[in-house]
Amino acid sequence: MPGYADYGDILARLGKHKMGKSCLYVNKLADIDLEVLAELIRAGLHDLDKKWPVQPV
Numbered sequence: 001m002p003g004y005a006d007y008g009d010i011l012a013r014l015g016k017h018k019m020g021k022s023c024l025y026v027n028k029l030a031d032i033d034l035e036v037l038a039e040l041i042r043a044g045l046h047d048l049d050k051k052w053p054v055q056p057v
Helices: 005-014 034-051
Strands: none
Touching: 005 034
16 A cells, blocks of 8 residues: 555554554554454555556456
8 A cells, every 4th residue: 555644534443553654563453443454455455446457367
């Protein structure tokens, strides 16, 4: 993902985490909501697909 600036609403619901410039740090999976993590991953992939679409070959 190209950073997390646009994901503040999702990150607020994620749980205990730290952030670097474009890194997300989690000590234990038990500290976060895995459904929210899945939502964050899907949102990031959706944004990447807008910039660099990938078509199956």
